Amino acid sequence: MLPEAQSILKEWSPPVLINVVIVLTALCYLRGWLSLRRTSPELIPPWRLAAFLTGMFSLWIAIGSPLSAFDEASLTVHMIQHILLMLVVPPLVLFGAPSLPFLHGLPQGFVRTPLGLFLRWPPVQSLGKFLTHPLVCWILACIALLAWHVPSAFELALRSDAWHELEHFCFLSTSILFWWPVVQPFPSESRWPRWTIPLYLFFGTFPGGALGAFLVFCDRVLYPSYIEAPSLFGITPLVDQIFAGSLMWVFGLFVLLLPGVFITFHLLSPLDPGYQSHHCVKPH
Numbered sequence: 001m002l003p004e005a006q007s008i009l010k011e012w013s014p015p016v017l018i019n020v021v022i023v024l025t026a027l028c029y030l031r032g033w034l035s036l037r038r039t040s041p042e043l044i045p046p047w048r049l050a051a052f053l054t055g056m057f058s059l060w061i062a063i064g065s066p067l068s069a070f071d072e073a074s075l076t077v078h079m080i081q082h083i084l085l086m087l088v089v090p091p092l093v094l095f096g097a098p099s100l101p102f103l104h105g106l107p108q109g110f111v112r113t114p115l116g117l118f119l120r121w122p123p124v125q126s127l128g129k130f131l132t133h134p135l136v137c138w139i140l141a142c143i144a145l146l147a148w149h150v151p152s153a154f155e156l157a158l159r160s161d162a163w164h165e166l167e168h169f170c171f172l173s174t175s176i177l178f179w180w181p182v183v184q185p186f187p188s189e190s191r192w193p194r195w196t197i198p199l200y201l202f203f204g205t206f207p208g209g210a211l212g213a214f215l216v217f218c219d220r221v222l223y224p225s226y227i228e229a230p231s232l233f234g235i236t237p238l239v240d241q242i243f244a245g246s247l248m249w250v251f252g253l254f255v256l257l258l259p260g261v262f263i264t265f266h267l268l269s270p271l272d273p274g275y276q277s278h279h280c281v282k283p284h
Contacts, residue, residue, distance in 0.1 A: 027105075029053075051092045052101075062081045067080065083247065096185075133191055198264045201256045201260040
């Protein structure tokens with residue numbers, strides 16, 4: 001291991017609270033899944049459990065593992081964090097169809113009274129319908145992505161742990177919303193016809209693609225903090241920025257277009273004419 005990396009790791013301490021929250025979330029889902037498994041074995045199949053736990057593990061890698069120690073030293077590492085939070089964790093978590101497992105995993109007294117009353121409160125239901133509208137989901141995710149990569153906002157997050165955590169929360173929450181119409185987790189209902197989702201994903205590639213291309217072709221280091229950061233891989237800050245932009249551009253394009261191709265294939269497949277009337281994610 002490079003001396004610079006060893007020095008960074010020595011000064012890094014695991015985020016205990018974040019790790020505890022991730023573990024408790026996974027255990028709560030697992031408890032609810034096992035409870036459902038005893039009464040309705042086919043409702044939430046094992047692959048959904050695997051998807052959710054993989055999502056939780058990816059979340060830990062992004063914000064709870066030693067990877068987070070290097071986000072101030074390398075923009076590429078920082079971009080890997082953002083990609084995990086925006087393109088990997090959200091779809092995996094939603095594929096886990098978490099609503100029912102959580103309702104069965106949390107203490108039932110809490111579910112029936114405070115949580116149940118809160119979720120049935122008309123303003124909350126109206127807010128939920130508004131936030132899960134595909135257009136709103138798309139706009140919020142794009143705003144979060146572009147706003148936090150403005151140099152002043154990005155530098156603020158690098159200097160302040162509190163702002164950095166807020167940045168991560170914004171990426172994760174808005175990306176869950178972005179993926180909601182795509183995955184359509186059981187038992188939610190689709191708001192737009194299924195044929196619109198490939199277009200939704202196609203236009204979703206524009207903000208990240210534009211940002212990635214800008215990082216690749218920019219002739220100066222966009223974020224000053226990385227100019228004075230230790231070199232982890234023996235590359236200049238500008239080359240590091242090019243790697244980070246390429247990662248966002250190419251990986252983002254692949255991850256967003258792949259489900260669009262998959263959905264289009266099923267919509268056009270003569271073997272599955274009823275696909276258009278079903279969600280992408282079904283209980284079985």
